[in-house]
Amino acid sequence: MHALKVTRAEDFPEWYQAVVRDADLAELSPTRGSMIIKPWGMGLWERIQGELDRRIKDAGHDNYYFPLLIPLAFFAKEAEHVEGFAKEMAVVTHHRLKQIDGELKPDPDAALTEPLIIRPTSETIIGDAFSRWVKSYRDLPLKLNQWANVMRWEMRTRMFLRTAEFLWQEGHTVHADEADAMVETMWALELYRSFSEDFLAMPVIHGEKPENERFPGAVRTYSIEAMMQDGKALQAGTSHYLGTHFAEAQNIRYQDKEGGMTLAHTTSWGMSTRMIGGVIMTHGDDDGLRTPPAAAPRQIVIVPMLRGKPEDAELKEYCASLVAELNKLSAFSWPVRAYLDIKDARPADKRWDWVRRGAPIICEIGPRDAANGQVTFIKRNALREGDKIKSHSVSRADFIAQAAKLLEETQAELFAEAKARLDNNIRADFKTFADLETYYGTEDKEGEFKGWARVHWARPSGDALDKVGERLKALKLTIRNAPAAQPASYGACIFSGEPAVEEILIARAY
RNA sequence: CGGGGUGUAGCUCAGCCUGGUAGAGCAUUAGCUUUGGGAGCUAAGGGUCGCGAGUUCGAAUCCCGCCGCCCCGACCA
Numbered sequence: 380m381h382a383l384k385v386t387r388a389e390d391f392p393e394w395y396q397a398v399v400r401d402a403d404l405a406e407l408s409p410t411r412g413s414m415i416i417k418p419w420g421m422g423l424w425e426r427i428q429g430e431l432d433r434r435i436k437d438a439g440h441d442n443y444y445f446p447l448l449i450p451l452a453f454f455a456k457e458a459e460h461v462e463g464f465a466k467e468m469a470v471v472t473h474h475r476l477k478q479i480d481g482e483l484k485p486d487p488d489a490a491l492t493e494p495l496i497i498r499p500t501s502e503t504i505i506g507d508a509f510s511r512w513v514k515s516y517r518d519l520p521l522k523l524n525q526w527a528n529v530m531r532w533e534m535r536t537r538m539f540l541r542t543a544e545f546l547w548q549e550g551h552t553v554h555a556d557e558a559d560a561m562v563e564t565m566w567a568l569e570l571y572r573s574f575s576e577d578f579l580a581m582p583v584i585h586g587e588k589p590e591n592e593r594f595p596g597a598v599r600t601y602s603i604e605a606m607m608q609d610g611k612a613l614q615a616g617t618s619h620y621l622g623t624h625f626a627e628a629q630n631i632r633y634q635d636k637e638g639g640m641t642l643a644h645t646t647s648w649g650m651s652t653r654m655i656g657g658v659i660m661t662h663g664d665d666d667g668l669r670t671p672p673a674a675a676p677r678q679i680v681i682v683p684m685l686r687g688k689p690e691d692a693e694l695k696e697y698c699a700s701l702v703a704e705l706n707k708l709s710a711f712s713w714p715v716r717a718y719l720d721i722k723d724a725r726p727a728d729k730r731w732d733w734v735r736r737g738a739p740i741i742c743e744i745g746p747r748d749a750a751n752g753q754v755t756f757i758k759r760n761a762l763r764e765g766d767k768i769k770s771h772s773v774s775r776a777d778f779i780a781q782a783a784k785l786l787e788e789t790q791a792e793l794f795a796e797a798k799a800r801l802d803n804n805i806r807a808d809f810k811t812f813a814d815l816e817t818y819y820g821t822e823d824k825e826g827e828f829k830g831w832a833r834v835h836w837a838r839p840s841g842d843a844l845d846k847v848g849e850r851l852k853a854l855k856l857t858i859r860n861a862p863a864a865q866p867a868s869y870g871a872c873i874f875s876g877e878p879a880v881e882e883i884l885i886a887r888a889y
Numbered sequence: 890c891g892g893g894g895u896g897u898a899g900c901u902c903a904g905c906c907u908g909g910u911a912g913a914g915c916a917u918u919a920g921c922u923u924u925g926g927g928a929g930c931u932a933a934g935g936g937u938c939g940c941g942a943g944u945u946c947g948a949a950u951c952c953c954g955c956c957g958c959c960c961c962g963a964c965c966a
Contacts (some may be wrong), residue, residue, distance in 0.1 A: 380927085384901075400900095411957075467965075500966065533890065536963055541965075548966095602966095617966060618954045649966070686924055727927045734927095745925050755925085768926090855962095881909070 382666040382735050391609045398659050399538045399877040403871035412536040412543035416652070419736050420539075420675025422548060423655055428526060429713075430578050430673070431548060431650065434570060440522040442548060442792070445466065445504055447528070448495040453503045456628040463595020464765025467532040469497040469543075497530045502596065502621070502647055505551050506629030513553055513633050513643055520563065522554040540613070540889050541658035547651035553631060554645045557622070560644035564620040567648035568601040571616030577729065578711070580671040580794035581605050581661045582801045583615060584884060586860035590840050591790075591848055594647075598622035602604065604859045604884065606801045607660035610828035612859050612886035615657050618648035656889075661797050662760075667735030669760050671793055672786040673711040677718040679756075680738040681783060682729045685721070686746035695721065697749040699836045701742075710783040711790070717782075734759060739789050740782070754778040760789050760796075804882075812850065812873050815885070819854040831859070831886040835879030847874050851885065859884040 383401055385393045399405055404420030416424065432442070448471060455461055475489035498504070505523075513521060517756035530544045550567060554560035572585045593600040597619035604612045623642040625631065631643045672678050674869040683698045685691045698719050705717035718738075720729050726743065733741045734757075742756040755772045763769060773781070809815050809832050819829060838861075839847060851857060861883045869879035 382927085396959080407958080461966075506947085529966095531965080535962095592966095601966080614966085619966080647966090651966095682926095698893095708966060725927080726925090731927055743926070747925070770926095 382731055387608060387663075394663075394665075395656075395659060396538070396569075398663045398668055398735075399412065402659075403732075403736055404655065404659075404668070405538055407538075408851070410543075414538055414542055419676060420655060423670065423674055424652055424660070426653060426674040426676060427578070427650075427676065431570075431574055432524075432526070434574060435524050435550065438522075438566065438570070440524045440552075441525050442525060444525050445501050445508070445526070447496075447498060449498050449501070449504045450586075451496055454496055456503060456506075457625055459580040459624070460596035460628075463529070464499045467604045468499060469530050469532055471495040471497065475672075478578065491759045493774045498527070499531045500647075500649070501525070501527070501529075501549055502551070502625055502645075503629070506625045506631060506645070509551075509553050509643075509645070510630045510632075511629055515634050516555055516636055516641075519553060519633060519643065520565070521554045522550075523549040523552065524548060531804040537656070537772070537889075539659070540653055542652075545652045547649050548648060549649045552646045553626075553835060554646070555633070555641070557620075557644050560620055560622075560646050563646045564599070564601065564618050564648070567618035567646065568603070568616075570649075571603045571618065571650055574650075575603055575615055575654075575657075575700050576794065578671070578673045579658055579661075580673070580790050580797060581615070581720065582798040584801075584860070584862050585713055586884065587619075588860050589838075589844065589858045589883065591844050592858065592860075594619045596621060597620055598624065601705070602860050603613075604655050604886070605652060605661060606797075606804060606886075607657070607889070608663070608828075609660070609699050610804060610830045610887065611883075612654050612831065612857075612888040613653070613660065614859070614888070615654055615656045616648070616650040619646060621645045621647060640670070662737070662764075662793055663889055666762055668737030669793060670737035670739060672739040673713075674787070675716070675737070677716050677737050677738050678710070678786055679705055679715065679717040679740040679742065681719045681722065681742040681744060682732045682733070683719070683728050684726050684743060690746055694744070694746055695719075698744055701744075701754070701779070704779050705782055708779070708783050710786045715783060715786070720733065726818060734762065739786060748772070752776075758785070760793055787826050804828075805833055806830065807833040809834050809873060815856075815873065816854060819856060829887070831884055832856075833862070833884055834884055835869045835871065835882055837875055837879050838879040839875065843875075850874070855887050856885050857888050859886050859888065 383397045385397050387394045403417050405414045405416045408415045472494045472765050473485035473489050475486040476483050477486035484589050500663055526548050528544055528546050533541050533543055536542050541844055552563050568585050575583050576582045583605045585603045588600040588602055599620040601618045602614050605614045605615045607613055623644055626642045632640045633643055635641045659668055681698050683694050702717045702719045705715050708715040730743060737759055739759050740756055742754055748755055752775045753772050754775050755770055757770050865882055874877045
């Protein structure tokens, strides 16, 4: 008997919805395509923010904030950028409402002379500021970051994975030349790789996107790709070298040491609330979410076995002092987050709520534990042993002494499990396109999923690349990236038979 | 935006074919019992049956239109 009504094997998309709901992460809002992020989901995002922000600042970036609304004319400056985003833009056209025939409508007399767009990303308005802030080579590099909400009018939305409005971090930097900008671009890629693996226990493959998957306006786009439990790939973070495209469009120039005016090189990079979807589909099981301890809003939850009797006070005191002790510890370079759940509800119900939310360590402490100076707990990532819930009992002193280690072990176990899944489900033995068709052209067997493929290719571009894209699309596949780790030599291109120049990752994707 | 599915209580759903004043389980609230583990009994509250128009004496049920959600596709840093 699992805590969720649907299992992953029965219906993966339904299971995903169930976790979002039952782990209390988010719910649909009355606003189409947008969600209400609930405390456990927001807490997870706040942990992601806290750690990522620290790493970004440690590398010399400062935060700032730009407005939600961008003048339409700003957006129109970079042609490829426009082409990429124009189709999914929310536009603000009026500044007043009026009762017309009993209905509240935009007042026709209050149309904006210049419409505003709700930012889908902020390159354009930030570039405008950069053109004023950058005067001299002494101003470079300029390394800034903002935490913001953005909006893209998506046709098809899915909680956390693709919502109309989402939260993210967007880094924007300006550099004197390509070499320096590329160092930054690769730094951001490595930031996302290490953050994803260390902090979210989510193994990824990092690499460069093919030409047809680039960010609109970018010269080179890099991504980290994570494998979900249904075998699909999730692009979990991107880093772009923008060359001088935005510098040209926005006139970002600096006076170099020789006194000449030189175009700057810019980068941008982002990671969003989509990561939470990745955490769900990487670590979730049929009992709900298993939150990676480093990112869990509450790492150790204590459920006292209260019985509505006078001795409850003593038990509460035992638990409260335990929480206080635990909160003095640290793990993952942050204070430990222990929590005493004294909600007036049945302990068993509370226990299952925390199982579904995926609190890493759930302690169930009764009067007997208190009397014996013990702590009884379950490890959420290894909840069951056969049909039974596996619980552990240790002395209070031992529990406190081992708590941080227990959390770090759990983190490592979650990572190892996900890493094994990733490593075991990438096939590198496809030599021809027919091999791919044979494998991906057939239905998954019961309980099976098709992972990714690493294949060699000659890196076609333009029309030739479009044709490759179409052949893959027929199999519902896309090119994810060219992994940074490349083999020493290459065979023949799987698409053309020509000598290959690169190994790429192919997968079905979210 | 195209194809398919779906929409009835907070949740899961029955009722619809064959029109006759709204149902179950779980959840909620109250009381009693129970207490080392998703408790039991009793009672109560809760729904303009997605929205609108139509057929009809009468519509959750039949017809038409629209909308939301889910899946597939198109699109998608």
